[in-house]
Amino acid sequence: MTRTKKYWTGARKAPAQNRFFIDALDPGLWRKGDASDWDACWATGMPSPGVFKSVKPGVTINHIPGNNALTVKSMLYQTLSRARDLAPTPAMRDRLSFFPMTYLMPSDYRALQSVKPFTILTRNGLSNPSDHPGGAASA
Secondary structure, eight states, X not given: OOOOEEEEOTTSSOGGGGHHHHHHSOTTTEEEOBTTXXXXXXXXXOOOHHHXXXXXXXXXXXXXXXXXXXXXXXXXXXXXXXXXXXXXXHHHHHHTOOSOOOOOTTTTHHHHHHSSSOOEEETTEEEOGGGSTTSOOOO
């Protein structure tokens, strides 16, 4: 007989956000657990450090501590920029120059506006806002 496993949803978000995870589980194999007793954890937000400290071999959690440095666009830009700035040789800095300039809002709003001309992506393709009535003022 297969052992029934327990899931826990992290309890940090509205239950509706966990619906798809719970609906995907075979009810014959899974039952609801809690913060201290689970085999699989589905957390909508990043779990607290205590959750990661309590992870035992054989359990599964849907997050990796620090993954936002690679999966959140603004943090990825900061991570890559820092790596490029710390590269010990010009050749390594050049290899880390593959990503475009990124403006982090709201702190870089004025810097973004000062870049002329700039192009934005619209539903109809690429566009320069200064080419349209009411668009950005031309320099």
